[in-house]
Amino acid sequence: MYEKDGIPKDDVVRIVDEFPNQSLDFYGALRSRTYDRSISKWIDEIGGVEKLGDKLLRRKKNEKLPVFTPPKINKALS
Numbered sequence: 684m685y686e687k688d689g690i691p692k693d694d695v696v697r698i699v700d701e702f703p704n705q706s707l708d709f710y711g712a713l714r715s716r717t718y719d720r721s722i723s724k725w726i727d728e729i730g731g732v733e734k735l736g737d738k739l740l741r742r743k744k745n746e747k748l749p750v751f752t753p754p755k756i757n758k759a760l761s
Contacts, residue, residue, distance in 0.1 A: 684710060688753075721754035 684707070685695050702709065729738050729749045738749050 717754055725751050
């Protein structure tokens with residue numbers, strides 16, 4: 684699950700050790716929460732929810748879409 688995020692195996696083991704006896708769903712939710720926080724921060728950076736429609740749907744023809752950079756999970760979970 685964390686392989687596509689580039690998290691080393693040792694870090695995954697540390698996460699599992701930190702939260703023992705959890706289902707796989709728990710670790711998926713942990714990863715999702717990290718992305719949710721990062722997306723919320725990104726929305727704030729582009730002007731908030733009020734400006735989201737303008738930035739994504741009503742932009743000028745020569746204006747580029749805002750870029751979302753996925754979080755670095757290993758730092759976000761630390």
